Amino acid sequence: MNMDLIKKSPWIYHLNTGGCIGCDIELVACITPKYDIERLGCLLKGSPRHADILVVTGPLTMQTRERAKRVYDQMPKKKVVVALGSCGITGGVFKEGYCEAGPIDKDIHVDIYVPGCPPRPEAIIYGIKKALEKLQ
Amino acid sequence: MLLVDVVKSWFSRASTTKYPRVPDKPKNYRGKIEWDDKKCIRCLTCVRVCPSYAVKFNKKALHERGKIEIDHGKCIYCYMCVEKCPVNALIGTKEFELATDDKRELGSA
Amino acid sequence: MIQLAVTLVSAIFLIWLERKIKARSQYRVGPPIYQPILDLAKLFQKQNLRSSLSNPLMNFLPLISLLAVALIAYSLPLGNLGGSIDIISLIFLFALTSLIYVFAGLLSYSHYGFVGAKRELIQFFSYEIPFALGIFSVAIFAGTIYFYHPFPFSIILVPSMVAFYLAGLAKLRRSPFDIPNAEQEIVSGSLTEFSGPSLSVFLLSEWMEAFVICSVFVDLFFGFNDALISVALSYMVFISFILIDVVTPRVRLDNMINFFRKFVIPLSVFGVVLCYLWTL
8 A cells, every 4th residue: 555656656757877868768758648658647857856766868977977876865765766778787889988887787776677779668668667566 | 829729639539559558569660589599500690790799609508509699788679680690590579568677687697 | 614625625626637638738648637636645655855955944834835825725705605814914825825935945955946946036026016906906996905705896907807817827837927937847946855745745735826816816806605606717717827828838037027017017006096096
């Protein structure tokens, strides 16, 4: 009963740590009329203090390492982290780059990985659904 | 006037898909890649052609016959390996629901 | 007491209606009807984090805001259910709800809070004059400052009515005047540093304020003695606010100040003078 409420109204904060913006476009496509996630209760919020789910796209770069950690600390308890795209899982196409610091789970504990380059909006919705089940 | 269009849209059908309740079957989509053991001739063209080094050849698996392993965490789904395979041993499926909480299920380290 | 219950239920219904109408105007399916209650209840279960630079009094502000709106809602005349408030207290309590928003931005010690508070303060100086003068003109016209019954419609009050409508639109922070929470699409204005239960109380007081302003507008300018007709009319006023919200873009801060200074404030002063001359 307690966690059922987060399943019914998850609020999402979107953080791009330095990739190309392909996965970001697919995430924002989820709130367009074709794949409307507002009917499931999700909202894309502007502040990490309001959000339950942190969706991280792109590989970690040297600049965004501490900032991503700070954003993760600013979120209140019962939070989930979703790594979107191949860059989040293994570094993807940017792996041998000059400013890369590796995949996301070097610094933040990641709960769900969504592969794809970029993943489909339906795959993103499926990933968010699995992330919410992990909260229980 | 914009207000006329707004009021007209209240009486039209919404253009939203019914995704989580109704499963989605895309017509053309580059999804997960499957490997067929019997057709493969171990020429290793797919290993050479992959732009993100996602296809690997494991010499010691399958009783020393060798297995092609695809790391779906590194794959960018460009399907070069599927196109260049001379015997069509790599098959592209349309499966996109691959989200998981364990990287090893996808074949990553 | 019954007015408070009606306000609570209507607040949640009107917020759902706003989200659903905005969704349907964009050819989307909107949220289901129980969504706002689920949002508020979910926020109560989260942790109440606060940055170390911000003031600990920050968490009391939403309670004061909710108390101010609840006081107005408790003593509002809805048709034949009598009210018990006078016009001076009404103006004071309405100003308090807006200034609490400014304080919340200032006490939370973040850049977004400071900018949101500054914009809300500038907007407050623009809309408070037509708001208060609209209420005063009705008081002058009816000859009393006690707001116990709804006042009926009269053609003399039309300039004040238009000025009060535009000031109400600016007060509710809806388009085209949604500058203080313009950042909500990007960051969040004054509410950036609130989380958990404080945020949910703040949101609830904002939602109740919407119904209360529409209800005061209906009671002041075309009041009926029947409670159901008053509530239905306030719903229709809010739907007109939503329609203006859907079709207009956001204006810049100096455009808004010019619009209020050159059109709305002279209109409200003209309304007051007209009412005074009528009673002579």
